[in-house]
Amino acid sequence: MALAFALPKPASADNLSDALIGAYKNSGLLEQNRALLRVQDENVAAAVAGLRPIVNWTIRASTQNTHNVNGQSPSSSVDQLTTGLALELLLYDGGATKLKQLAAQQTVLATRQSLLNVEQQVLFGAVQAYVNVLLQQETVRLQGNNLRLLQEELKASQDRFEVGEVTRTDVALAQSRLASARATLIQSRGDLLSAQASYVEAVGHPIGATAGQPPLPKRVASLQAAESIAVRNHPNLLGQQHAVKAADFATDAARKGLGPSIKLGAEISATNSFSNSFESDSTGGSITYSQPLYAGGALASSVRSAMASADATRGVLISTQRAVAQDVAEAYVTLEAATASLVSSNESVRAAQVAFDGIREEATLGARTTLDVLQAEQDLLNALTARVQARASQATAAYSLLQAQGLLTAEHLGLAVEIYDPTLYYNLVKDAPAQLSRQSRDLDRVLRALGKN
Template sequence: MLGRLTGRLSGLAALTASVAMLALAPKPAAADNIADALIGAYNTSGLLEQNRALLRAADEDVAIALSALRPIINWISRLESSYTRSGNALASTTSHPDGFFTGLELRQLLYDGGASVLGKQAAQETVLSTRQALLQIEQQVLFRAVTAYLNVLLQEETVAIRQNAVRLLGEELRASQDRFEVGEVTRTDVALSESRLANARANLADANGALTTAHAEYINAVGRHPGRTSGQPRLPSLPRSESDAEALAQRNHPSLLSAQHQVRALDLGVQRQRASLGPTVQFEANVGFNDDFGGTDFSDTASARVILSQPIYAGGRLNAQIRRVMAQRDASRANLLNVQRDVTQDVSDAYVRFQTATASLTASNERVRAAQVAFDGIREEATLGARTTLDVLTAEQDLLDAQLSQVSAQTERSLAAYQLLVAQGLLTAERLGLAVQIYDPTLYYNLVKDAPAAISKRSRDLDRVLEALGKK
C-alpha cells in the first residue's frame, strides 16, 4: 500500500511540475504587432492601387470637361481632286483640278447655355465621390488586415493550448498504465485515458490546420508572412455611447459622403442635359496655303465664321437622355437613403457586438479565475490522497479550456472594437496615425484639373508624379 501511495505521489509530482513549467515558460520575443499588419496591408494592397488609379481616371474627367470650354486648334492638310463638266446644248467642257491645302483650323465654343460648365461641375462632384469610395476601400483593406492578425494570434494560442493538452494527457495515460499494473485502476480507466489523448491529438491537428489557413490569409491581406505575434493589441479609442458613434458616422462615413456627392453630380447632370436643348454658338476660323497642282497658281487663305445651331428634332434622343439622367438621379437619392440606414445599423451592430464581447470577456476572466482556484484546490487534495491523478488532470483540462475561451473572447472584443471604427468611418491610415506615406488624392488632381498643355511646366510636374507612381 505504501509503495502504491508513493507511486501515486511521484506521478502527481511530475504532473504538478509540468503545470508549473507551463506557467513559468517564457513567451516568444515580440515581433509583429497589429500596426505592422496594417502598414503591410496599406503598402502592398493591389485593391488600393486599383482604386487609386480609378480616382486618377475620374480626375482626368474634370480636365476633359474643362477642355470643352477652351479653343481647339488642329493642323490639317488636304489633297483634293475633283471632276467638273459644264456646258450647253451645243458644247461642254470638263476639268480635273487638283490641289493641296495645309493650314490651321480653330474652333471655340461661345455659348451652350452653360452645359459645358455644368459638365465640369458634375465631374468635380464625381471626383469627390470617388475619393470617399477610395477611403471606404481603404477601411476594408485595413480591417481585413486586423482580422487576419487577430486570427493568427488566436490560432497560435489555440495550438499552444492543444499542445499542452496532448502533453498532459500523455502523462495521464502513463500514470493510468502505472496504476493499472499495481491494481489501483481497471482497464477501463486506461482506455478512457487513451481515448482522451487521441481526441486531444485530433484537436491539435485541427488547430494546426487552422493556423496554416490563418497564415495564408495573413499573407494575402498583409503581403508577407507573419512573424511572431506580440499579443492582443490595445483597444483603439471608442465613443462613449452608441448615439455618439451614430452621430459621428453620419458626418464622417465615406460611403455616406460618397453617395451624397454622387447625388449632387447627377443633379448637375440633369441640368446639363436640359441646357443641351438650347442653342449653341461656335466660332470657327482657319488659315492656310493652297497650291494648284495643275498650274502655277497658289494662294494664301483665311476665313472666320460664327455658327449658331439649335436642335429641333433628334428622333426623341434628347428628351430620352434627360429622362435617363433623371432616373439615375432618383436611383442615387434612393441609394443615399439606403446608405444612411445601413450606416446607422452598422454602428448599432458594431456597438452591441463590442458590448457583448466585453461582457463575454469578463465572464471568461471569472471562469479562468474559478478554474484556477479549483485546480489549485484539487492539486492540494491529491497530495493528501483525497484526489486521484485523473482528478488533477481533469481540473487542469478545465483550466486550459477556460483559458482558450478567454483568448477567444479577447479576440472577439478586439475585432468588435475595430469593426466599430469601420462603422464610424475612422479606420484609415491617416486617422490611425500609421507610419506610412499617406496617399494624397489632391496632388494628382491639382496637377490635372486645369488640363495643362503637353509642353507646360505643370505637365512636366505631372510626368514626374507618374514616374514616381511607376505608371510611366
C-alpha cells in the first residue's frame, strides 16, 4: 500500500463524460435552438402587449399658404406646430387576444421539448464519436499486433526453409500475408484519424488519451418498462402534445375573431401658430364598437385553415406516438442482440486462441503447414476484431435506448455542467416589460451574459 501511494499518479484521460460535457458546452446546434426558444418566449410577450394600452406621441409641423386669385383679400401664411398623445386600449374582443397568448405559451412549452430533443441528438453524437475513436484505436492495436506476429511467422518460415522443412511456397504465403497486413494497418490508421476528426466536430476539441470503454447506463427490466418511460419522458412526444394544445387555442382565437370588438380611444394635443400667435389645446375620447360583416370570405377561411392545422397537428401526434414506440423497440432489440453478440464473440476469441496456440505448436513439430498457421492466425484476428466491434455496438445501443426513452439529457446523466435554464429568459419577458423598467434592465444583463448584446 505504501508503494502504491508513493508511485506517481497517471495523467487523467478523456472519458465519455468529458466528451458529453464538451458537446453540451460547445454545440452550435444547441445555441441555435436556444435562440429559437427565446423567439417563442418573445411571442408570448407580444401577445400580452395586445391586452395593454398603446400610447403614441406625435409632433407635427405644418405650413399653409393662401393666395387670393381675384385680389379681394390679402394673401396669408400660417405656420403651426402641433404635439399630442393618443391612447388606444382594447376593451373586448371575445377573448381572442387572450387565446393567442395561451397558444403562444403552449408553443413555448413545445419548443422547450424540441430543445431537449436536440440536446439528446448532440449528446448521442458525442457518444458515437467517442465509441468510434475507441473502436478504431483497438483496431489499430490489433492490426499492429497482427503485423508483428506475421513478421515472426515469416522469419520462422524462412528459418525452416533454410533447413528444408518447408518449401519456397510457404515463405511466399507468409510474405503475402505480411504485405496485406501492412496495407490493412495503414487503412486502420486512416480510419482512426477520421474518427478523431469526427470527435472534434461533435465535441469541440481534440481527444487526448482515452480512458477505455465507457460504463453502460442502467438497463430497464423489459421492453414494456422502456416504452412506459418513453411515453412519460420523450421530448418529441411531449412537445407534440403541447403543439396540439397550441393549435386548439389558435382555432378558438380564429373563431373569436369573427365577433365584435370594443376599443377605447383618448387623445390630447396642443397647437401653436407662429404666424398669428394663436394657441389652442384639445382633448377627446371615444369608444369604438366594430363588427366584421363581410371581408370577401377571408375571415371564414382563416377559421377553416386553423381547424385544418389543428387536425394536422393531431395527425403528427399519432405518428409521433408510433415512431417513439418503434424507436424504443428497435433500440431495445438492438441492445439485446449486441449483448448476445459480445458473449458469443468472447467465446469465439477463446476458441480461436486455443486453436491458434495448438496449430502453431504443431507446426513446430512438422504436423502443420505454414498455411495452417496463417489461417489460424487470421481466424484469431477476425475473432478479436469482432469482439471489439461487438463491444462498441453494445455501448452505442445502450445509449441509443437511453435516447429512445428521452433520458439522454445532461440533467438525467448528471453531467458536471451548468444546465441551461429555459425558464430564466421566459420569466423576464413573459409580462412584456417596458424598456425603462427594472425587469428590462435585468433582461439586458441576461442578454449580455448570453453574448447577444
